[in-house]
Amino acid sequence: xxxxxxxxxxxxxxxxGKKRVLNGVTFDVPAGESLVIIGGSGTGKSVTLKCILGLMxxxxxxxxxxxxAMTGAPKAQRAALRRKIGMLFQGGALFDSLTVWENVAFALxxxxxxxxxxxxxxxxxxxxxxxxxxxVAALYPSELSGGMQKRVALARAIAASxxxxxxxxxxxxxxxxxxxxxxxxxxxxxxxxxxxxxxxTHDMASARKIATNxxxxxxxxxxxxxxxxxxxxxxNEYVDQFVHGRAEGPIKMxxxxx
Amino acid sequence: xxxxxxxxxxGFLDxxxxxxRVGSFAGTALSHVVRPPFYPRQLLQxxxxxxxxxxxxxxxxxxxxxMVLALQSYTGFSRFEAANAIASIVVISITRExxxxxxxxxxxxxxxxxxxxxxxxxxxxxxxxxxxTLATDPMKYLVVPRVVAAVIVLPLLxxxxxxxxxxxxxxxxxxxxEFNGAxxxxxxxxxxxxxxxxSGLVKASVFGLMIAIMGCYHGYNSQRGAAGVxxxxxxxxxxxxxxxxxxxxxxxxxxxxR
Numbered sequence: 060x061x062x063x064x065x066x067x068x069x070x071x072x073x074x075x076g077k078k079r080v081l082n083g084v085t086f087d088v089p090a091g092e093s094l095v096i097i098g099g100s101g102t103g104k105s106v107t108l109k110c111i112l113g114l115m116x117x118x119x120x121x122x123x124x125x126x127x128a129m130t131g132a133p134k135a136q137r138a139a140l141r142r143k144i145g146m147l148f149q150g151g152a153l154f155d156s157l158t159v160w161e162n163v164a165f166a167l168x169x170x171x172x173x174x175x176x177x178x179x180x181x182x183x184x185x186x187x188x189x190x191x192x193x194x195v196a197a198l199y200p201s202e203l204s205g206g207m208q209k210r211v212a213l214a215r216a217i218a219a220s221x222x223x224x225x226x227x228x229x230x231x232x233x234x235x236x237x238x239x240x241x242x243x244x245x246x247x248x249x250x251x252x253x254x255x256x257x258x259x260t261h262d263m264a265s266a267r268k269i270a271t272n273x274x275x276x277x278x279x280x281x282x283x284x285x286x287x288x289x290x291x292x293x294x295n296e297y298v299d300q301f302v303h304g305r306a307e308g309p310i311k312m313x314x315x316x317x
Numbered sequence: 318x319x320x321x322x323x324x325x326x327x328g329f330l331d332x333x334x335x336x337x338r339v340g341s342f343a344g345t346a347l348s349h350v351v352r353p354p355f356y357p358r359q360l361l362q363x364x365x366x367x368x369x370x371x372x373x374x375x376x377x378x379x380x381x382x383x384m385v386l387a388l389q390s391y392t393g394f395s396r397f398e399a400a401n402a403i404a405s406i407v408v409i410s411i412t413r414e415x416x417x418x419x420x421x422x423x424x425x426x427x428x429x430x431x432x433x434x435x436x437x438x439x440x441x442x443x444x445x446x447x448x449x450t451l452a453t454d455p456m457k458y459l460v461v462p463r464v465v466a467a468v469i470v471l472p473l474l475x476x477x478x479x480x481x482x483x484x485x486x487x488x489x490x491x492x493x494x495e496f497n498g499a500x501x502x503x504x505x506x507x508x509x510x511x512x513x514x515x516s517g518l519v520k521a522s523v524f525g526l527m528i529a530i531m532g533c534y535h536g537y538n539s540q541r542g543a544a545g546v547x548x549x550x551x552x553x554x555x556x557x558x559x560x561x562x563x564x565x566x567x568x569x570x571x572x573x574x575r
Contacts, residue, residue: 114446142452152447155438170452172354215451 063126065090065223065255066111071120072279073106080106081117082279093249093256095266095287097301098276099310104259105149107276108225111257112144113137124223142170145216145254147245149228151208153200159211160186160196166219185214188251189244206237210244217248224249226258230265242268263302266290275301277310342534346460356458363466367428367529371474374427375420379478382415383407383485391494403494404501405508407486412479412513413573418565420478421471421524425557429532432463433553436536437546445537460537464529471525472518479514516572523568524561531557 066088073081080103088094098104109115111122113129122129124140132140145166153162161168163185164178186196189210200208209229216224229245230238246269249256260266266273267287274284275298283295290302300308390403436459439445448455483505490496532553539549 109446112446112450114449138452138454141450144450146447146450148443148447150442152443154444154447165453166451169356169458219452 064088064123065092065125066257067121067123067126068107068111069121071107071110071117071122073103073110073115073117080279081110084120084276084279084281086274086281086284088255088257090255091253093246093258093269093271094274095258095260095270095272096274096276097259097261097263097266099261099301102276103279104276105227108227108257108259112141112146112225142219143222144225145219145221145223146225147209147212147216147227147229149231151200151212153208153211153215155200157199158196159191159198159200159203162200162211163196163214163218165215171219182214182218185218186211188217188248189214190240205232206234206240209233209237209241213241213244213248217252220252222254224252224254224256226256226260226269228260228262229258229269230260230262235264238262238265239268245269261301338538339530339534342537343530345456346464346530346533349454349457349461350465352457354457356462359458359462360466363462364470366431367424367463367466368470368473371424371427371470372477374423375474375478376481378419378423379411379416379482380485380488382419383411383482383487384489386410386415386482387486387489387494391490400494401504403486403490403496404504407490408483408505408509409513411482411486412509412517414517414565414569416478416482417475417517417520417524418561420475421521421528421561422558424467424471424474424525425528425531425561426554428467429528429553429557430550432529432532433536433539433550434546436533437539437549440537440539441541441546455537460533463533464526467525467529468522469525471521471528475517475521476514479517512572516568519572520565520568523564527560527564528557531560 064087068087069085071081071084072079084103084107086094096104096107106115110117111124111129113132117130120130124143127136127140129137129140154165157165160179160182163182164175167173167178167181168175183193183196186192191207191210191214195203195207195211200211203211213229226245229241233241242265245256245258249269256269258266258269267290270287272285273287273290274281275295276282277297283293283298285293290298293299296309300310386407387403390406391400394400394402394406436445439459445455445459448458487498487501487505490501491498535549535553535556539545
């Protein structure tokens with residue numbers, strides 16, 4: 060008997076011109092799991108996430124959310140599935156022309172037609188959850204530090220209380236202390252919402268903190284998938300090289316463009 | 318020789334493909350104009366940006382165009398003792414051609430570039446992807462308000478340009494060429510027909526559509542990085558300007574060839 064997974068990715072292939080980025084990516088994420096996909100730069104982590112979100116169309120393979128197909132689905136069905144998802148983008152992707160609270164409330168006001176007066180208290184509550192007060196709410200994103208922008212982006216991702224949360228390199232560009240603060244906030248938010256989470260990162264400290272399971276992506280394939288507690292004795296030479304940050308090993312760094 | 322012909326053929330096919338992509342983009346944008354949800358706040362903001370904030374540049378262009386037109390007409394027509402025709406030449410030239418064409422070219426420079434740069438930056442910083450994940454269709458939220466605003470506002474701008482342009486001609490004729498003011502105004506109104514003004518306003522609406530579509534298309538499909546946004550901005554202004562001049566010929570033929 061096959062159980063319905065929260066997210067199911069099967070044999071996904073994606074190329075850009077002659078460059079093959081995903082080469083048969085397959086994994087399942089059960090409800091309530093926090094999966095972190097690790098891997099070097101350019102291994103296809105972001106592309107995997109964008110394919111799951113339906114922002115990119117794979118050439119081959121299937122992606123399902125709650126048993127419903129995202130790949131090949133009509134636009135309305137993709138939009139309905141996306142309503143279950145909150146996403147924290149690598150650079151925050153906050154809207155420059157809107158204030159902080161308008162950014163956080165966006166999924167409610169524009170996405171779900173909620174009145175601004177109703178949405179503002181929700182936005183302030185979510186901002187408080189990530190440690191930001193009302194004074195910040197009236198500022199514009201350009202007036203915030205990188206760490207504060209990440210917090211606002213996290214508040215925006217959780218504003219509509221989604222079932223699924225995606226985090227794209229949540230700690231990139233942050234100092235170690237702020238990175239740890241963001242990791243704690245992510246772990247707490249996922250727990251509070253009871254959400255299923257998929258994160259991509261090459262920051263092992265972040266992975267250890269927010270993952271229940273880890274998958275390693277290399278050359279467009281998942282080469283290892285297991286519980287976070289097994290990461291240091293995975294028996295996989297790719298994982299060992301990546302976790303210990305060694306230059307020598309089976310992963311060869313590409314020094315010039317293909 | 319074969320390679321040379323192949324490169325010409327390849328370039329031509331690319332050109333046809335790009336026309337197809339723009340046509341498809343425009344068709345999608347226009348189909349969203351009548352389908353909810355609508356974003357009136359965005360529309361009002363664009364009416365302000367494209368309309369009110371373009372008034373100074375359109376007004377300045379119009380007044381100098383009218384003044385130069387009066388001066389040049391006088392230089393030419395006084396040789397045939399037809400200087401009295403200046404009033405009618407100025408008003409017909411301004412309302413039929415110079416108001417809509419020069420006004421629209423100036424707006425293409427100001428607004429076409431601004432739209433492409435803004436949407437291009439949003440593409441590069443993943444803000445357009447973020448809209449998708451926040452259950453908001455970027456086509457409806459970003460493109461439709463700009464297109465509708467440009468179609469509404471361009472005729473109004475051109476109407477203002479017509480009045481200011483005629484006033485420019487009046488200033489030069491009365492204060493520099495020593496025409497009688499009352500006679501000048503009488504001749505202006507005597508030879509002006511409703512069709513002259515209406516044709517210019519219809520042209521302006523079509524040009525507004527072209528400016529917004531080209532700005533949105535190039536910005537929406539901007540390539541990565543600062544260079545990508547720069548290229549998108551340049552392409553938006555150049556393509557909109559060429560389309561305006563191209564369409565002006567056919568619209569003029571449609572209205573006035575009998």
